[in-house]
Amino acid sequence: MTWPFTKMHGAGNDFIVLDGVRSPIQMTAARARALADRHLGIGADQILLVEPATRPDADFRYRIFNADGSEVEHCGNGARCFVRFVHEQGLSSKNPLRAEIATGVIVLDATADGRVTVDMGLTCYEPAALPFDTTGLASRPEHADTLWELPLDEAATPGGPASVLLSLVAISNPHAVQVVDDVDTAPVGRVGPYIESHPRFAKRVNAGFMQVVDRHTIRLRVHERGAGETLACGTGACAAVAAGIRRGLLDSPVAVHTRGGVLDIALLGDSLRMTGPATTVFSGTVDVDALVASLPAQP
Numbered sequence: 546m547t548w549p550f551t552k553m554h555g556a557g558n559d560f561i562v563l564d565g566v567r568s569p570i571q572m573t574a575a576r577a578r579a580l581a582d583r584h585l586g587i588g589a590d591q592i593l594l595v596e597p598a599t600r601p602d603a604d605f606r607y608r609i610f611n612a613d614g615s616e617v618e619h620c621g622n623g624a625r626c627f628v629r630f631v632h633e634q635g636l637s638s639k640n641p642l643r644a645e646i647a648t649g650v651i652v653l654d655a656t657a658d659g660r661v662t663v664d665m666g667l668t669c670y671e672p673a674a675l676p677f678d679t680t681g682l683a684s685r686p687e688h689a690d691t692l693w694e695l696p697l698d699e700a701a702t703p704g705g706p707a708s709v710l711l712s713l714v715a716i717s718n719p720h721a722v723q724v725v726d727d728v729d730t731a732p733v734g735r736v737g738p739y740i741e742s743h744p745r746f747a748k749r750v751n752a753g754f755m756q757v758v759d760r761h762t763i764r765l766r767v768h769e770r771g772a773g774e775t776l777a778c779g780t781g782a783c784a785a786v787a788a789g790i791r792r793g794l795l796d797s798p799v800a801v802h803t804r805g806g807v808l809d810i811a812l813l814g815d816s817l818r819m820t821g822p823a824t825t826v827f828s829g830t831v832d833v834d835a836l837v838a839s840l841p842a843q844p
C-alpha cells in the first residue's frame with residue numbers, strides 16, 4: 546500500500562500529513578508507529594490524517610495519532626499544519642476552515658502574514674475531564690485554579706521535591722501543568738514520563754513545565770503523552786497559559802517561548818486562540834506495509 550505523504554512542522558513539532566479525502570486511508574497503531582519511527586521510518590511526533598467530515602457543520606475531519614500509535618483528541622500545532630496542507634493540496638481554498646476533532650469542531654484561520662490562528666475549542670478544568678483520580682490527594686485553591694499535590698516517586702526525582710503542584714486542563718486532550726523556576730534545568734526527562742504514566746491519569750497525560758518570565762511571557766517545555774518531549778506543543782501552550790491566568794500569574798495575551806519557536810496565545814472570554822507558524826518540509830511516497838514488515842516485532 547503506497548501512500549503519498551507530506552512532512553510538515555509547527556514550531557518544530559513535526560508531522561506526517563496524509564490525505565484521506567482523495568483516497569481512504571486505514572490507519573492502524575502499527576502503521577502510525579512505523580511511519581513515526583525516527584530511525585526506521587520517516588520520523589514524526591504525530592501523524593495527521595485529513596478525512597471527509599462526518600458532520601454537516603465541518604469542512605473536514607482531522608485525526609491525530611501519536612508516535613506510539615495511540616489516537617488522540619487534539620493537536621494544536623498540527624491543526625495549523627492541517628490548514629496549510631488543505632490549502633496547498635487544493636483540497637479546499639476556504640478560509641476560515643472548520644475541522645471536526647474527537648470532541649467537536651475547531652475553527653482555523655490562515656492569516657495574511659503566513660501564520661495560522663486556531664480557536665482551540667472546549668476547555669475544562671475538572672479533574673474528571675482528563676480524567677484524574679483525586680482520591681485522598683491534597684488540593685490547594687489558588688485564585689480561580691485548584692492545584693493538586695501529586696507525590697513524586699524518589700526514583701523519578703532522586704534528591705528532588707517530594708511532590709509537585711499540578712494545574713489540570715483538558716483542551717480536548719489532557720494536560721498537567723507545573724510552574725518551574727527555570728525550564729532549562731527542570732527535570733523534564735525524568736518527571737515528565739513519571740507524570741505521563743501516573744496511574745491517577747487513566748488515559749495518561751501531557752506534562753507541561755512552565756517558567757513565568759513576566760505577565761505576558763512564558764517559557765515552556767512539554768513531555769507529550771505518546772511522543773516524549775517535543776520542541777513545541779500547541780495544546781500544551783494553551784493549557785499553560787490558561788493555568789497561568791487562572792493562577793493569577795499571567796494576563797492575556799501571552800507569548801509562549803518553546804524550544805522550536807514562539808506561539809501567541811490569547812484568552813477571549815472562554816475561548817483560547819493560538820497563533821503560530823505552519824511549515825511544509827517535503828513530500829514523498831511510502832510503502833507503509835513494507836515499512837511495518839521491516840520493523841522488529843514489538844515485545
Ligand SMILES: N[C@@H](CCC[C@H](N)C(=O)O)C(=O)O
Pocket residue numbers: 558590591609611617618619620621622623718719751769770771772775777778779780781
Ligand atoms: N503536539 C500536540 C499534541 C499532540 C497530542 C498529545 N501528545 C496527546 O497525546 O494528547 C499539540 O501541538 O497540541
